[in-house]
Amino acid sequence: MPTLNWIGKEAVVNHHREVPYHLLRCDEKLSVGDPGSGNLLVQGDNLLALKALLPYYAGQVKCIYIDPPYNTGNENWVYNDNVNSPEIRKWLGQVVGGEAEDLSRHDKWLCMMYPRLALLREFLTQDGVMLVSLDETELANLRLILDEIFGKSSFIGSFVWNTRNTDNRVKTYLSPDHEHIVAYGRSKGVSILGRRIDRSDFKNPDNDPRGPYVTDPLTGKATAAERPNLHAYSMEQPGTSNVWKPDPAKGWITDEAGYKALLAENRIWWPPNPTTGKPRKKRFLTETQERMPASSFWTEFRAISGAKEVGDIVGERVFAFPKPLSVIQKVIDHCAPPGSIVLDSFAGTGTTAHAVLAQNKLDGGKRRFILVEMDEGIAPGVTAHRIRKIIEGYNDAPSLGGGFRFCNLSHPIFDENGQINAEVRFADLAAHVFFTETGEPVPKRPSGKQPSPLLGVCNGTAVYLLFNGILGDKRPGGGNVLTSRILDDLPAHDGPKVIYGEGCRLGAARLKRAGITFKQVPYEIKVS
Ligand SMILES: C[S@@+](CC[C@H](N)C(=O)[O-])C[C@H]1O[C@@H](n2cnc3c(N)ncnc32)[C@H](O)[C@@H]1O
Incomplete structure (x- = not known):
């Protein structure tokens, strides 16, 4: 299979594994409506934000839609990833410019996209679909790196939609009037729902x-x-x-x-x-079946201005090229069944959240959204503002209901010496430990239930965590050390157990009899 090479590739192909896990902290003031609705808006760079979200949502997302910078030379995006390579460190913090003055523009874009796409794939369910909006600038490059990350046979197809009804000739006599939405399945054989019959x-x-x-x-x-x-x-x-x-x-x-x-x-x-x-x-x-095969050619959006739609909601034209709501709603209808989670890590004005809520209203679905937006001004001032308005109702538009939590990225879970950051709570470390031990998100505790040292069971093995005095601080190390008494008090599991704790006072024979593998905190926790 042909592969693509570019400056910095070697340094970024595994970069997503090295990105440190950060804490996510909820901002109550910017959150809206029902906090249990399961919707989330995270402000931060999506490389860090996706890594922080992974322990909670790995393998859970049915539909990812992203609309990254197209790299047209007019967008002023900045390459800022902390990649340890002399070749690409000199790019840090520089605005990526136009074709003539910036010969490494496409290398930078590929370095930026590759680790994000690799991380995004880990969020998808086995039958999940990822869709990426682009124009022709990076289309060929995107297809090649998606072939590499997802597998060539996971390519589902490319939707082409008619973006304008006015002449768009800029530098040549060709007027580009369309954009692409490229779709890949998590693996080979994944299909999309298709369009509904009328x-x-x-x-x-x-x-x-x-x-x-x-x-x-x-x-x-x-x-x-x-x-x-x-x-x-x-x-x-x-x-x-x-x-x-x-x-x-x-x-x-x-x-x-x-x-x-x-x-x-x-x-x-x-x-x-x-x-x-x-x-x-x-x-x-x-x-007749409810769905027909989807057409790849979408002509019906040519006269719709996403910028006007957003302006009507937030009161001014605040964003250059948001997608029309109906385009993203069509994506959601085709690819996200009513109970699924939808992820957009280049959220902009939050069109994806709007489309999820609008589609739920239309078909009674209970889809949830996770959005990430990096810009400190846009995330609270435009994305959160727009979603608040559509949840509460604006002008003559009725409330779409629901709510969302607004989160910020906080400290890394581990400091530079590998010690657990003082800010880390039991639930934070529990999610991290369970995920790095099993590759799966920690099972949710029913609301109102006290946290338990038994985090969950995966493939018959129970995972326990003794941390922050989860069992009460009258015991050695505040209940963080595995002793005979603590073992007796742990919730029972009939099968193998992995127990994470600060120390262990049990001998090897006792551990073996009880089917326990003990792992010492923090040294035996995977940090990235
Ligand atoms: C093309 S816009 C998305 C527009 C969106 N689809 C809409 O309809 O409003 C891309 C957005 O991604 C954001 N962005 C760019 N790089 C990012 C990153 N590394 N992490 C998170 N957001 C990023 C930009 O700030 C911008 O708001």
Whole structure:
């Protein structure tokens, strides 16, 4: 398989593994509505934010939609990742400029995108789908790195949508009037839901007791030489003299026996004007699947301005090119079933959150969103502001309900000496330990339940954490040391156990008898 090379590639292909885990802290003042709605907006660089979110959401997200900088040369984005490579350290903090003055512009974009895409894939469910908006500037590069990260056979397709109805000739006589949304599955064989059938297309002009129907052609695709039995009869409308001979180049879709069966079941629709129309087959709504294969070509959005939509909500034109709500709502409808989690790590004005809430309102779904936006001004001032307005209702638009938590990135979980940061609470370390031990998110405790040293069970092995005096501080080390008494007090598990704690006073034989692997905090916790 062909692969792409660029300056800095070697330094970034595994960079997502080295990114330190940070704490996430909720800002109550910027959070809105029901805090238990499961929706989240994180302000921070998405490389750090995604790593911080991973212990909670790995393998849980059905649909990722991102709209990263297109690298057009006009966006003023900055390459800022803390990658330890002399070759690319000199890029840090510099605004990525236009084609002529910045020869490494595409290398920087690829270095920025690669670790983020690698991290994003880890969030997807086995049947999850990732969609990336882009124009032609980096399209070819994106496809090659997605082939590398997701596997070439995970490519589902590319939606092309018509972005404008005015002339967009800038430097040449070609007016680029479309953008792409590239879709990859988590792995090979993942498909998307497709588009919904339009129920209003189904009618019942002859009051058929089977209900509304549409009609499909009865004309076939084979010549008389190829399929003589599909040309061997004419269709005759009962009670009339109307007769239709088979088209010599196409024949019918069924042989005479099949035609007679359709006739007996009153499944043939006869055209009101026999000279212009042809008989067709009834397909009833009750027999039709809810979804059809999605078309890759979207023409209906050409006259919609995302900037105007956002301006109408937040009161001014605050953002250059937000996506039209209906484009992202179509993505959600095609790729995120009603109970799923949707992630957007380049959130901008929060169109994805708006689309999730609007689609839930439309079909009664309970989708949740996770958004990440880096810009300190945009995240609270535009993204959170817009989502608040749509949750609470604005102008004549009714409230879409729900709520979200606004979070900031806080300290790293481990300091530079590998010690646990003083800010870290039991729940923070629990999520980290369970995830790095099992690769899965820590199971949620029912709300109102006290935290437990038994974090959860994965593949038959129970994972325990003794930290921050979880069992009360009358015991040695505040209950952080595994002693005989503490072992007796731990919630039981009939099977192997991994216990993380500050120390262990039990001998090797006792640990073996009890099926315990002991791991010392912090030294045996994986830090990245
Ligand atoms: C093209 S805009 C997204 C617009 C969005 N789809 C909408 O409809 O409003 C890209 C956004 O990603 C943000 N961004 C760029 N780099 C980022 C990063 N490393 N982490 C998080 N956000 C980032 C930018 O601040 C910008 O708001």
